[in-house]
Amino acid sequence: MRNAGTRAIRTMMAGLVAAAFVAVPALPATSAAEPRAKVSVTVIHAKKGPPHLHDALKPMWDTLRQSFGDKFSYFEVLDTASRQVDAGSPVEVRLPNGQRFAAIYNGVTPEKGLLRINVEMDDFRTKVRIHDGGVFFQAGRKHEGGILVVAVRAALLKD
Amino acid sequence: MFGMRKRKAMLAADGVLPRDALDAAGKAEAGRFEALSAQVREAEGARAQAAGMPDFDAMFAGVEARVEVLRREAAEAGARGWLPGLLGSRPLWVLAPAGAMVMALALGWALLSGGEAAPDNTCFVDSYDADKGTILVDQDLDDPTQATVIWVVDEEEG
Structure with missing residues (x-):
């Protein structure tokens, strides 16, 4: 009787362990596993x-000077967007020509x-x-005698 | 530039050379230099006073005195040998805490300045695609401060 009880408990424990091995890898990779980030998009009009x-x-x-200083001397911000996002979320701006610009943190x-x-x-x-x-x-x-420069910056959020 | 007689006259006017070392013409010239020097000092002193500038003569006298002290100390240190000269009269137990403080300051500076370092702008472009236009990646992977520019250039019209 006692042996049968022990065997049942062992069987149940083995089943639980096996279920855990099967279930954990099957869990979807949630965004909570990935750190959040702050993504900033800045639309700049650069021209001579x-x-x-x-x-x-x-x-x-x-x-900016290192990358464009030898080509342009006028730098104006046209639009900017900055958000704290989870993995998979976009940060979007609308360019002056109507096009959508999206930076997606992955x-x-x-x-x-x-x-x-x-x-x-x-x-x-x-x-x-x-x-x-x-x-x-x-x-x-x-764009208007110059070009559009879009700066994308991303930084992890420190909790 | 100047002849030897004029040079001697200048030195005599400044009091560096005894006036007796000059001949009559030299003494006369030294007198003229003296008068000129006095006029310049007088004019400069009035200008400096008007402008609220510090007394240059007093400042220079202080510098000369300090130079003389340093020269004397260096000579004494040389006479004592290089190690005592380097340490001066200060014993090691005085220098050790000072050295530790310098090290601590250096370490603190390194740690604090590390936190304010410029971000690493190195960018690895894994893929790009566009149906039209030309794509050009401008980057210098050896310089992490330089940001990558992904150029998407419109095709020329017409």
């Missing part, structure tokens, strides 16, 4: 002409913790990985 730098661009002037890489960012603009698509707090630019669309 009298030197001008919008106040909001002063913190990124060194980076979580971090397991090895180096780089942030995966997808960019969508009209028929253009790109996938990049950047460091925490890093910035990159998409540029080239013509």
Whole structure:
């Protein structure tokens, strides 16, 4: 009688362990597993002409100057969007030509913790990985005697 | 530039060379330099006073005195040998805490400045695609401060 009870308990325990092994990998990869991030998109009108730098661009002037300082001297902010997002969520702006520009945060890489960012603009698509707090630019669309420069910055949220 | 007689006259006017070392012409020239020097000092002093500038003569006298003290200390240190000269009269137990403080300051600076370091803008472009236009990736992976620019250039019209 006692042996039968012990056997039943063992069988039940084994079943639970097996169920756990099967169930855990089957759970969907929720966004909660990925850290949240703050993604900022800034639409800049860059052109030649009298030197001008919008106040909001002063913190990124060194980076802007390195990339565009030899081509343009006038930098004005046309639109900006900044949101704290979960993995898979886009941060969008509308460009002056009516096109939608979206930067989609897609979580971090397991090895180096780089942030995966997808960019969508009209028929253009790109996938990049950047460091925490890093910035990159998409540029080239013509606009009012200059071009549109879109700065995308992403940083992990520290809890 | 200047002849030897003029140079001697200038030195005599400044009191560096005894007036007796000059001949009559030299003494006369030294007198002229003295008068010129006095006029310049007088004019400069009035200008400096009007502008509220510090007394240059007093400042320079202080510098000369300090240079003389340093020269004397260096000579004394050289006479004592290189290690005592380096340490001066300060014993090691005084220097050790000072050294520890310098190390602590250096460490603190390194830690604090590390927190304010510029972000790493290195960007790895895994893929890109567009139906029209030209795509160009402008980046320098050796310079993490430089941001990558993904150019999407419209095709020329017409």
